Amino acid sequence: MKTLAKKDINKILGIWAQKHALLAPAKMDNGDCIFGAFNEKTFTLDYKKPPLSPKSFFFPQAEVIFRVENNKYNEVVAAKKGLIFGLRSCDMMGIRQSSSFMFRDNEDIYYKAKQSSAAMVVMACPHAQNETCFCTTTLSGPVAKKGFDLQLYDTGDVFLVEVGSPRGEELLVGIPLAEMEESKAKQKIDEFIKKARQSIPEVKLVASAMEKLKDKKVAEKVWDDFGAKCITCGGCAFVCPTCTCFNVYDHQYSPGNGLRLRAWDACLYGGFTREASGHNPRASQALRLKRRHEHKLLDYNSTDIQDGLCGCVGCGRCSDYCPVHIGTLEVVKAIAG
Amino acid sequence: MGEHGGNIYQLRPVSIVRTLPQIKDHRLFQLKLEDGTTWENFGHQPGQFIEVSIFGKGEAPISISSPPTRPDTLEICVRKTGKVTDALFEMSKGSIFNIRGPYGRGFPVEQLKGKKLLLVAGGLGLAPLRSLLLYSLDKRKDFDDIILMYGTNNPDNVLFKYELLSFFDRDDINYLYSVDRDEEGIWKQYVGVVTGLFDRTDLSPQETYAVMCGPPVMYKFVLQKLLKLGFAKKHIFMSLERMMKCGVGKCGHCAFGDKYCCIEGPVFNYPEIENIKEAI
Numbered sequence: 001m002k003t004l005a006k007k008d009i010n011k012i013l014g015i016w017a018q019k020h021a022l023l024a025p026a027k028m029d030n031g032d033c034i035f036g037a038f039n040e041k042t043f044t045l046d047y048k049k050p051p052l053s054p055k056s057f058f059f060p061q062a063e064v065i066f067r068v069e070n071n072k073y074n075e076v077v078a079a080k081k082g083l084i085f086g087l088r089s090c091d092m093m094g095i096r097q098s099s100s101f102m103f104r105d106n107e108d109i110y111y112k113a114k115q116s117s118a119a120m121v122v123m124a125c126p127h128a129q130n131e132t133c134f135c136t137t138t139l140s141g142p143v144a145k146k147g148f149d150l151q152l153y154d155t156g157d158v159f160l161v162e163v164g165s166p167r168g169e170e171l172l173v174g175i176p177l178a179e180m181e182e183s184k185a186k187q188k189i190d191e192f193i194k195k196a197r198q199s200i201p202e203v204k205l206v207a208s209a210m211e212k213l214k215d216k217k218v219a220e221k222v223w224d225d226f227g228a229k230c231i232t233c234g235g236c237a238f239v240c241p242t243c244t245c246f247n248v249y250d251h252q253y254s255p256g257n258g259l260r261l262r263a264w265d266a267c268l269y270g271g272f273t274r275e276a277s278g279h280n281p282r283a284s285q286a287l288r289l290k291r292r293h294e295h296k297l298l299d300y301n302s303t304d305i306q307d308g309l310c311g312c313v314g315c316g317r318c319s320d321y322c323p324v325h326i327g328t329l330e331v332v333k334a335i336a337g
Numbered sequence: 338m339g340e341h342g343g344n345i346y347q348l349r350p351v352s353i354v355r356t357l358p359q360i361k362d363h364r365l366f367q368l369k370l371e372d373g374t375t376w377e378n379f380g381h382q383p384g385q386f387i388e389v390s391i392f393g394k395g396e397a398p399i400s401i402s403s404p405p406t407r408p409d410t411l412e413i414c415v416r417k418t419g420k421v422t423d424a425l426f427e428m429s430k431g432s433i434f435n436i437r438g439p440y441g442r443g444f445p446v447e448q449l450k451g452k453k454l455l456l457v458a459g460g461l462g463l464a465p466l467r468s469l470l471l472y473s474l475d476k477r478k479d480f481d482d483i484i485l486m487y488g489t490n491n492p493d494n495v496l497f498k499y500e501l502l503s504f505f506d507r508d509d510i511n512y513l514y515s516v517d518r519d520e521e522g523i524w525k526q527y528v529g530v531v532t533g534l535f536d537r538t539d540l541s542p543q544e545t546y547a548v549m550c551g552p553p554v555m556y557k558f559v560l561q562k563l564l565k566l567g568f569a570k571k572h573i574f575m576s577l578e579r580m581m582k583c584g585v586g587k588c589g590h591c592a593f594g595d596k597y598c599c600i601e602g603p604v605f606n607y608p609e610i611e612n613i614k615e616a617i
Contacts, residue, residue, distance in 0.1 A: 065346060068392050071435065073348045105600055106345045106585040216614075245589030248582065252393035260392070265589070272590060275580050276397065276418045279553050281593065281615055291593075291615070299595040 001185035002161040003178045004152070009045065009159075012175050013038055013085060020083035020119065023057055025050065035084065045086075045154075049129035053091045053241035053315065054084050055098060058115040061238075062263035065110055065248075071256040077109055082118035083171075088125045090133075090315040093140035093308055094241025095120070096147040100304040101244060110262075111244075119167050122148040124192065127199040132316025132329060137203045140313040142196035146306075153192050160185050203329065205336040206297075210310060212335055213298045220286070222334050227286030229324045234266030236292070236318040236327065242300070242311050245272075267292050293331050345585045348390050348435035349374075353428055354410060360494050362417040363461070364426060365402065367410040371433060377408040383468035384443025384576055384604045387413070388584045389421055390435040397421035398581040398599070400465035401439065404472035414464035414496065440584040441603050444469045444548060444574060452546045453481040457559050459488050459531055459551025463496050465576050465603075466550045477509055484538065488515040488531030488551075492524045513538055531555065532562045542567040550576040556617045560607070573607040577616065 004012060016022055017038050025047035026036035033047035035054045066073040087095075095115070102111040125135070125142040135141025144151055149168035152159040160180065163169055180188075212218050237243040247265040252258040265272065268288050274280040282288050300311025312328050319327025350371035357365040370376065381387075381401050390396045397419065403412035417426045428434065446469070454473060458466045473480045485504070489495050495514070504512045513534040515527040527534060531551070547563050549556065556575060563573055579591035581599040591598035594613035596605075610616035 071350070071392055071433065073392075073435065075344050075347065077344075102587065104586075106587070108587050109344050244587070246583075247588065247590075248396060250393050250395055256392055258393065262588075267589065273580055275578055276416070276422070277552070277578070279578070281553070281579070287615070294594075295592070301595060 001180050001182055002163070002172065003158040003180050003185075004161055005176065005178065006045070006154075006157055006159060008176050010040055010043065013043065014040070015175060016083050016085070016171065019081065021080040022083045022085060023054060024085040035087070038085070047086070049088070049133070049315065049317070049320070051317070051321065052239060053094055053317070054087050055091075055094060055241050055244075057082060057084060057118065058095070058111050059098065059102075059244055059246075059264075062261050063110065064259045064261050066260040068250075068256065068258050068260060073260065075109075077113045079113035079117050082114065083121065084118060085121045086123045087120060088129075088135075088315075089122060089141035089144040090125075090135045090138075090313045091241050092120060092122050092144040092147050093135075093138075093313040094315070096306065097242045097300075097304050097308065097311065097313070098244050100306065101301065104301070104303065119149045119171060120147060121171070122151040124151055124153045124196070125200075126154055126192065126196055130316070130320065132319040132327065133200050133314065134203045134206070134316060134329065135314040136197055136200045137206045138309045138312055138314035140308050142200055143193055153189055155188050155192065160189060162189075203332065205332050206309070209332040209335040210297050213294055218290075218335050222331075223286040223290040226289045226326050226331065226334070227284055230268065230285050230289055230326055231324055232268055232270065232285060233323065234268050235321050235323070237266035237268060238264055239317040239321050240296075241313055241315060241317075242296070267295070289326065289331075293328065293335075296328060297332075345587075346437065346583070348437050350433050351411075351436050352433045353430055355430060356428075359414065359496050359498075363414065363496060364417070365412055365414050365497075366425070367412050368436075369410065375408065376405075376411050379411070379439060381405055381411070381439035382443040383446055383472045384465055385439040385441050385468075386465070386581070386584070386599075386603065387411075387436045387438035387440065388581075389413070389425065390437065391421050391424045392435070394420040394424045396437075396582065398440075398584060400468075400576075400603075402464045402467045404468045404475060406472055406475035414461070414467070416461055437584060440581075441599055442601060444576075444604050445606075446472065449473075449546055449548075450479045451481060453484075453541060453544050455484045455486070455540065455545050455547045457486045457531060457547060457549040457551070457555075459555040460490070460494070461496065462549070462551035462555070462576070463487055466548065467497060467500075469548060474510065482511065482541075482545075483509070484511040484513070484540070484545075486513045486515070486531055486534045488517070488534070488555075490517045492516050492519055492521070511538060530558070532558050535562050535566065540566060543569075546572045546574070548574045548576075553578070553617075560617070570607045570611065574604055575607065575617075576604045577602050577610075579603070 022038035024038040026042035027044040102108040148164040151162040296311040355367040579598040581591040586597040586600035
């Protein structure tokens with residue numbers, strides 16, 4: 001199996017950055033890590049779970065979809081050959097699920113142009129990033145099974161390199177590589193996965209919560225209580241790797257001229273389902289929370305999930321960032337408990 | 338690639354050929370394609386909808402009121418009730434705006450052929466149902482009995498009044514009209530909710546297919562009535578209202594359960610949604 005020396009990583013990223021818009025973990029001044037444009041000064045291998053998944057690379061928080069001139073809609077499809085370095089398997093699964101959704105029935109060219117031209121270099125997860133990680137439960141980690149072009153296993157001084165696609169092979173051209181004997185590499189990967197798994201305990205309540213949702217045995221009170229607590233910030237949807245709902249806005253310069261944009265939206269917002277008549281089929285916050293969690297745990301389209309468990313990839317960000325503790329883990333506990 | 342030449346959100350210009358006032362804040366617009374194509378090529382089916390786009394205001398889903406059997410024009414019956422429709426009401430003959438579509442799964446016309454039809458409409462629910470009503474009348478030989486039940490809240494709010502009156506001269510359609518209230522005492526037909534009409538005609542529940550569209554409150558009561566009369570669940574179809582923002586199953590606003598109303602609906606067969614609490 002091929003290996004990369006860790007000391008060469010800046011050099012390698014520099015090579016990839018010449019031909020790609022390279023996104024890599026970056027340490028900000030306040031100590032947080034994000035996926036940002038590669039820069040030798042801010043790049044770090046010592047990163048925890050970034051607050052946002054790299055979904056915004058394909059599905060920006062806001063993007064121009066049409067430049068409108070005299071009421072003529074000229075499409076703006078911004079695609080640069082991207083490379084995301086260092087994403088974890090949970091985020092890889094998020095991208096796979098979202099791509100499947102964006103490509104099915106009617107293909108969304110804005111998403112596809114960016115996603116299909118981007119290479120993925122997954123960093124296999126060595127251990128739980130924090131106490132909210134539960135990818136072993138959602139079948140999305142600690143290592144990616146599919147979707148990556150390269151997957152790296154950090155074994156100390158060297159990364160073991162798993163190639164996932166012809167594009168991954170191409171990425172390795174012109175890169176300083178070494179070899180490790182296959183059996184030895186396999187043993188190291190097995191150990192890596194075993195150790196990682198041990199640090200990410202399975203949340204058995206997820207399966208029982210899914211079962212209860214399916215059997216419609218969840219008391220209304222569960223949703224009423226969460227509904228009373230929710231402050232409707234929508235943050236859970238924005239940090240979620242599989243949330244792709246959007247709204248469309250016009251920015252008008254003059255009549256018939258301007259920009260049509262789309263921007264992230266969230267099913268937690270009161271106006272999300274409100275119809276022109278004023279009727280709202282999800283009229284309460286309790287119903288909106290129920291919808292969100294039923295969608296993630298029960299109703300997410302099975303063709304989009306592929307080899308995962310459900311529409312949740314177990315990254316735990318909703319639990320990390322919800323100001324009033326209504327993450328998927330908390331909801332699962334309340335449902336199953 | 339998407340069915341509309343690549344970009345599923347791309348628009349095409351249409352112009353207003355005629356506006357026909359209906360009732361207060363409701364207007365019928367007859368449209369013409371401005372890109373040189375015809376409505377015959379548009380390929381719409383009864384029960385489908387379009388997205389109306391007015392730049393600076395946004396997009397709104399509007400059901401198509403005319404049938405494909407009348408391809409000279411495309412008609413939309415619009416209630417003035419938001420930014421897009423307010424702007425539409427400012428427009429007149431010759432005005433140009435943009436549309437996308439046709440979208441959604443309409444009424445199952447092939448399945449309904451040869452069958453007895455019961456169409457139940459409430460208020461503006463007649464707008465999408467009219468496409469099926471006119472389609473079945475234009476292809477009258479393809480269908481067995483046609484019964485139309487239409488209810489509005491008062492005599493001033495009857496849509497497509499002259500068209501409905503013209504049925505008085507026909508013996509191949511059974512029509513029953515109701516108003517909830519008739520304070521001035523001018524209504525010659527039934528006064529009461531639309532479900533009251535079921536007691537005023539003979540139905541053959543075993544052989545009849547029911548199709549409904551109306552305000553949210555109507556579905557529950559009409560369903561109760563139909564099931565009590567012995568209609569088979571699989572013979573009941575309903576067109577549902579949702580905020581269908583993108584129309585192509587991506588933006589998420591119209592989703593309920595595992596369904597996207599804009600692509601799997603807006604017309605649903607009752608068994609498809611009977612176990613989704615939020616659907617009706």
